[in-house]
Every structure is written in structure tokens, then in C-alpha cells.
Amino acid sequence: MTWQKQQLPSDHPPVKSGGVGVLVVNLGTPDAPTPKAVKRYLAEFLSDPRVVEIPQIAWQPILRGVILNVRPKKSAHAYQQVWTEKGSPLAAITCEQAEKLQALLGDGVQVDWAMRYGNPSIPDKLDAMMKAGCERIVLAPLYPQYSGATTATVVDKAGDALRAMRWQPSLRVMPPYHDDPAYIDALAKDLCAQLDALDFTPEVLLLSFHGMPQRTLELGDPYHCHCRKTARLLEAAMARPDIRMVTTFQSRFGRAKWLEPATDAVLEEEAKKGTKRLAIAAPGFSADCLETLEELAIRGKEQFTEAGGEQFAALSCLNAGEVGMAMLEALVRRELAGWI
Ligand SMILES: C=CC1=C(C)c2cc3[nH]c(cc4nc(cc5[nH]c(cc1n2)c(C)c5CCC(=O)O)C(CCC(=O)O)=C4C)c(C)c3C=C
Numbered sequence: 001m002t003w004q005k006q007q008l009p010s011d012h013p014p015v016k017s018g019g020v021g022v023l024v025v026n027l028g029t030p031d032a033p034t035p036k037a038v039k040r041y042l043a044e045f046l047s048d049p050r051v052v053e054i055p056q057i058a059w060q061p062i063l064r065g066v067i068l069n070v071r072p073k074k075s076a077h078a079y080q081q082v083w084t085e086k087g088s089p090l091a092a093i094t095c096e097q098a099e100k101l102q103a104l105l106g107d108g109v110q111v112d113w114a115m116r117y118g119n120p121s122i123p124d125k126l127d128a129m130m131k132a133g134c135e136r137i138v139l140a141p142l143y144p145q146y147s148g149a150t151t152a153t154v155v156d157k158a159g160d161a162l163r164a165m166r167w168q169p170s171l172r173v174m175p176p177y178h179d180d181p182a183y184i185d186a187l188a189k190d191l192c193a194q195l196d197a198l199d200f201t202p203e204v205l206l207l208s209f210h211g212m213p214q215r216t217l218e219l220g221d222p223y224h225c226h227c228r229k230t231a232r233l234l235e236a237a238m239a240r241p242d243i244r245m246v247t248t249f250q251s252r253f254g255r256a257k258w259l260e261p262a263t264d265a266v267l268e269e270e271a272k273k274g275t276k277r278l279a280i281a282a283p284g285f286s287a288d289c290l291e292t293l294e295e296l297a298i299r300g301k302e303q304f305t306e307a308g309g310e311q312f313a314a315l316s317c318l319n320a321g322e323v324g325m326a327m328l329e330a331l332v333r334r335e336l337a338g339w340i
Pocket residue numbers: 027028029030042050051052071075088090143147149150210211212213251253284285288289290291
């Protein structure tokens with residue numbers, strides 16, 4: 001019997017040590033495609049002061065009085081169109097990414113996944129990993145481009161969880177990877193293969209990133225610059241001079257000015273100025289979700305064809321495909337250096 005065991009009271013939690021974990025995190029999604037579940041999810045998401053940067057005293061009455069009474073019904077309808085047998089696409093794909101990463105990294109590391117908003121939560125997963133003996137954890141926010149509204153909120157939430165722990169794990173955070181050759185090469189390879197598999201060659205490829213208020217750029221958030229750099233490197237890596245690439249920003253929310261050009265406006269303009277064949281990709285999303293499957297693939301197609309476009313393709317995200325998983329493994333292994 002070890003010295004430590006002799007000293008422990010009988011009700012002390014078991015002491016296992018030295019374990020290493022990886023927690024893959026994405027944004028979050030409702031538990032069900034119903035107005036009630038969407039309302040719960042949006043209430044948490046949109047109450048984060050990093051997501052909506054309006055003083056809470058002014059924002060909460062608008063959120064509770066207007067938005068949460070109107071938006072959940074509309075959004076639930078959108079979620080219903082993309083919901084799968086395994087639940088929300090974002091949750092199902094993130095889970096699959098974690099499972100595949102576990103297989104790639106082997107038994108020496110414990111891989112799990114969490115959502116920043118909704119379930120499974122970051123505090124629950126960090127707690128479970130600690131209980132399973134992980135004293136060192138790599139937090140891997142699956143946001144290639146850094147923004148205060150995404151990457152930073154993951155770190156905030158992990159910090160909140162750690163604040164409540166007597167015995168904290170050591171944490172490493174995987175950095176944003178917007179210009180990492182592993183990410184750019186994976187995207188280029190995957191998107192080129194998807195383009196080659198289409199039954200038409202698009203004249204234009206839109207690279208649509210999630211939008212943010214223009215003000216966040218003025219306040220110093222690097223998100224816009226990260227998106228632009230990804231797009232520039234990706235265009236060079238894809239080496240398709242026959243296809244014109246245009247960077248746009250989607251999902252405008254609220255009345256403030258958002259980053260431009262807006263994806264929906266460009267889809268319409270392109271069709272109106274005579275572009276007949278167009279493909280759209282969302283390089284900032286690690287997994288297909290409401291924003292790619294409904295906003296781009298369904299509504300984007302309608303916008304383009306109703307304005308005169310003829311052929312449209314929404315390309316998928318890297319998801320849990322081989323190319324994307326090899327990239328994720330490489331990025332995570334870098335953070336594990338010295339730990340395994
Ligand atoms: C990829 C990065 C993302 C950034 C940056 C981002 C900023 C941001 N988003 C909203 C409002 C909404 N976003 C919604 C969905 C959503 N957003 C992201 C990613 C980013 N958001 C993802 C991956 C998703 C999909 C979630 C899913 O369940 O599939 C929604 C909810 C859907 C809806 O009602 O339209 C809202 C609302 C703001 C205000 C914002 C600003 C910084």
C-alpha cells in the first residue's frame with residue numbers, strides 16, 4: 001500500500017494520476033428542434049456578453065421581451081429541416097470527430113467532446129475527465145479563426161469550471177489555426193475533390209464565413225483578418241484560376257452593421273449579373289450545422305436560383321472525413337507534445 005493511500009480518509013475520491021485528456025469543443029446547439037429547446041439554447045447563447053456586446057441592462061429586456069418570443073419558432077422550423085436521426089448535425093458530427101480522434105490518438109489519451117452552450121457542457125466534461133484521472137487536458141475549440149465571441153468564450157467557460165475545482169487539471173488551449181498549413185492544405189484538398197465530383201464547373205466559388213458585427217473589427221477582434229487570411233491562402237492553395245473566388249459573411253443577426261459583403265446579397269448580385277453556376281463553401285465551420293445546411297444549402301440555393309442562377313452546389317465542411325481528421329490529429333498532437 002502506498003503512503004498516499006494510507007493517509008486518505010475512506011470517503012476520499014480515488015486518486016489516479018497522470019492521465020491526459022483532449023476536450024474537443026464546438027459552439028452548441030439545441031437538444032431538440034422545438035421552439036422550447038431552441039429558446040433555452042438561444043437564451044444561454046445570446047446572454048453571453050461576448051456574443052452580444054450591448055450592456056446587459058439594455059440587452060436583456062430586448063432579448064427576453066422580443067427575440068426569445070419570436071426567434072425560437074422560426075429557428076425551430078429551420079432546425080427541423082436539417083435534424084438527423086442522431087440529433088442536431090453539429091452535435092452528431094462533433095461526437096463523431098471526437099470518436100475518430102480517440103481512435104487516431106490511441107488509448108494513452110482520453111478524448112471527449114463538449115458544447116459551449118447547451119449540452120454536453122464544458123464543466124460536466126472537465127469534471128468527468130478529472131474523475132477519470134486526467135490531470136492534463138488539451139482544450140480544442142474547433143474554431144479555425146479566433147474571435148472573442150467564439151474561442152474566448154470556450155476559455156471563459158473552462159475557467160469558470162476550474163474556479164469551482166479544488167484540484168484543477170493543467171490546461172493547454174489549442175490555438176486558432178486559420179493560417180496553419182495543415183488546415184489550409186486539408187481544406188484545399190477536400191474542396192478541390194468536392195468540386196471535381198460535381199457535374200458542373202462553377203464560375204464562382206463563394207467562401208462564406210460566419211458574420212460578426214463590424215464594430216468587433218473596429219474594437220480589435222482579429223476574426224475578420226483571420227477569415228481574410230484563410231481565404232487568401234486557400235485560394236492560392238486550391239490553384240483554380242478557372243474559378244473566381246469571393247469571400248462573404250453570412251448569418252447577419254440584429255440591426256447593427258455586420259461584416260460585408262453579406263453572403264445572401266452576393267448570391268443575388270452574382271445571379272443578377274449573369275453568373276449561372278456557383279458553388280459555396282464554409283471554411284470557418286469545422287462541422288456542418290444549421291448555418292451551412294439550412295442557411296447556405298437550402299436558402300442560399302433559393303436566393304441564387306430565384307435571381308436567375310442555374311446550377312448551385314453547397315460543399316460540405318471537413319466534418320469527420322479522413323482529410324479533416326488527419327489535420328485535427330496533427331494540430332492536437334502538437335499540443336500534446338511533452339505530455340504523451
Ligand atoms: C464560426 C463562428 C461563429 C461566429 C463568429 C458566430 C458569431 C455569432 N453568432 C450569432 C448568432 C447566432 N448564431 C447561431 C448559430 C451558429 N453560429 C455558429 C458559429 C458562429 N457564430 C454556429 C456553428 C451556429 C450553428 C449552431 C447549430 O445548432 O447548428 C444562431 C442560432 C440559430 C439561429 O437562430 O439563427 C444565432 C442566433 C451572433 C449574434 C454572433 C456574434 C458575435
